[in-house]
Amino acid sequence: MSEPRVMSSLIVLCGLLALPAAAADTARSQQDRYAAVAGVQAFSDSRGSALYRTEHASRNGGTVSCAACHGADPRQPGKTRVGKRIEPLAPSANPERFSDAAKTEKWFRRNCQDVLQRECTPQEKGDFIAWLINFK
């Protein structure tokens, strides 16, 4: 095998080895992305906690919060309005959380609209994750 071909094979091999690592999302990698968009250095877990617990006026006249469905303790499962189980939010209790950025974005989009009547900012999303990854 000529030298350039060996080199190109090696490059392809390295590329293949690097792929899975690049494709996997983590809570940190999503925070980094939010930090880049929001132009912030650090996220606040206390703001994340407040975002989770604060009650807002809901469309049907009552109040609504993240905790209303996800539960007071994010390490425990929650319940949707029609009674279906929601797996825990804290990654320590549910390793699947924040492993898929598209899924994270979808649920932030839907649920922020339901709770806050608007989308969450990248700052808020980063704070939210900062608070959740503290749970051991």
Place this chain on the structure above:
Amino acid sequence: MNYLLRGVLVVGSVAALSLAAFSLPVSEARGDNDEGEGRGTLMPRVANKAWQQECASCHIGFAPGFLPKASWRKMMGNLDNHFGDNASLDPATRDEILRFLEANAADSGSSKIGSKTMRSLAPGAAPQRITETRWFVNEHDEVSRATWKRKSVGSAANCAACHKQAEKGQFDEHRVSIPK
């Protein structure tokens, strides 16, 4: 016939029968059948990955055969306000799910429940709640208002509270257990 041969024959037929029994199409879930319609397929068990993932996170995946195409079209066009919740999807996923719902809707002729639902609907009707179809109301007329409101039930949309196998498309009346 000697005993050995007879034994082989018996074992062989049992094996063949069990094989036949286990290879029955699992896609056909059977539901209640006490209404004189024989043991037909009440609700074929159909699934689509996107439908499962997107529609069955907050509530059970309601079988497409419970509502007509017109209902599903209206519902999938209004996901930003889905019974008061935001259930919005990207357009590609939404369209894929709608195609699945239409292909298996009550008026697609693929299930007995679908035919029952259609018989109880006015032409062109597009109900948004399964619980409002006359078929559903009649089937559940013995369930009191107070029962629906029990904390363990939550809402009439929580089929699995009483129909434990609802997730699998089985709604057998004899296996219903209403929680306290």
